[in-house]
Amino acid sequence: MRFLSADLIFPIETQPIPNGILVVGPQGKIIDILTENDENAPDSGKVETFKGALCPGFINAHCHLELSHMKGLVPERTGLPSFIMQIVSRRHENAEQKMEAIRLADEEMWANGIEAVGDICNTADTLESKLNSRLRYHSFVEVFSFDSSKAQAVLTEGIRVAKTYTENGLTATVVPHAPYSVSEELFDGIRQQQAKFPGTISIHNQETESENEMFRSGSGELVELFKKFGEDFSSFEPKFKSSLNYHLNQLPKQVNSILVHNTMTRREEFEEANEQNENLFWCACPNANMYIENRIPNVPMWLETQSRVCVGTDSLASNHQLSVFDELKLIQEHHQSLGVQQLVKMGTINGAKALGMENEKGSFRKGKLPGVVLLKNLDSLSTDLSQISVQRIV
Numbered sequence: 001m002r003f004l005s006a007d008l009i010f011p012i013e014t015q016p017i018p019n020g021i022l023v024v025g026p027q028g029k030i031i032d033i034l035t036e037n038d039e040n041a042p043d044s045g046k047v048e049t050f051k052g053a054l055c056p057g058f059i060n061a062h063c064h065l066e067l068s069h070m071k072g073l074v075p076e077r078t079g080l081p082s083f084i085m086q087i088v089s090r091r092h093e094n095a096e097q098k099m100e101a102i103r104l105a106d107e108e109m110w111a112n113g114i115e116a117v118g119d120i121c122n123t124a125d126t127l128e129s130k131l132n133s134r135l136r137y138h139s140f141v142e143v144f145s146f147d148s149s150k151a152q153a154v155l156t157e158g159i160r161v162a163k164t165y166t167e168n169g170l171t172a173t174v175v176p177h178a179p180y181s182v183s184e185e186l187f188d189g190i191r192q193q194q195a196k197f198p199g200t201i202s203i204h205n206q207e208t209e210s211e212n213e214m215f216r217s218g219s220g221e222l223v224e225l226f227k228k229f230g231e232d233f234s235s236f237e238p239k240f241k242s243s244l245n246y247h248l249n250q251l252p253k254q255v256n257s258i259l260v261h262n263t264m265t266r267r268e269e270f271e272e273a274n275e276q277n278e279n280l281f282w283c284a285c286p287n288a289n290m291y292i293e294n295r296i297p298n299v300p301m302w303l304e305t306q307s308r309v310c311v312g313t314d315s316l317a318s319n320h321q322l323s324v325f326d327e328l329k330l331i332q333e334h335h336q337s338l339g340v341q342q343l344v345k346m347g348t349i350n351g352a353k354a355l356g357m358e359n360e361k362g363s364f365r366k367g368k369l370p371g372v373v374l375l376k377n378l379d380s381l382s383t384d385l386s387q388i389s390v391q392r393i394v
């Protein structure tokens, strides 16, 4: 049993406790949370005291572990269509180097205080690392093809990959890549897979204006890119509405859906979408948005529309590190109005809820196994996060 104390404890689902004591069992299970003068408080000699704040392990709601070998390969700030082009042409590398990069990325996340990950996969490349990891993973097996005649074949391959995860005791769902890369027939097939692989869905949403342009008018940079890849757009008819207005109806409504990026989503769209589907989570990946499109998501606006906001790192192809806390720092740097408590909540319990892991992760509650992370020297709720670093304690 360990007794951990710090200037502040963030239980997350209740108010921060100054000088509280966290009682942690052998496997990292939360046994109790005590106030400073609690009658059950142990002798001070038994207490490990830290300078800063203790919070539960972070939840990375959006990652692509299998792209870890692409760190530093793609030039920054060239826009999404150019980024996709680079990924497609450079994703196949030496298998051994790929595996090693995946293993190192997993360790990096652990050291950065990340406890669980919603991880996008197109292959089973990450299976071995996930089986040996201290992190908990949910694998989003991503499928894409805008050519409706390929829907069945693409789905069959997605099901095969998803099975390799579930047959090894990991959770997985079959998910659409993005509205611009999935035909309506493929969306139908994805919804039907909920019967076999139930759980949270994820989709990239409105990361670039050319995505909206495609659905409004049937033209633009993305359409041109996919024509270059040989996709047949001759039967595609513009929907005369935004990308989100189009694809929201294609998602299953009975399970959580994580919409990732949302940098081009307008306020009315947040409001309407939350009204139409009460299981939406909105995932911010600010470092990746800066890397690819030189843009920052307007998180305060998302919150004003009562949206549930979680945080993701995206992959090392579009980020210099995999750290949820670094994402929170960047959000605060651009949006000073957001408080520490609000930010930490986005990085913990909101992500856990999005991934359906809230009974185990994301907050200090008796019986949970959320991990314990020290935010070094964070001793007040108005602290500037840029000066704070993370250390894993449990």
Ligand SMILES: [Zn+2]
Pocket (backbone or CB within 6 Å): 062, 063, 064, 120, 204, 260, 314, 315
């Ligand atoms: Zn992504």
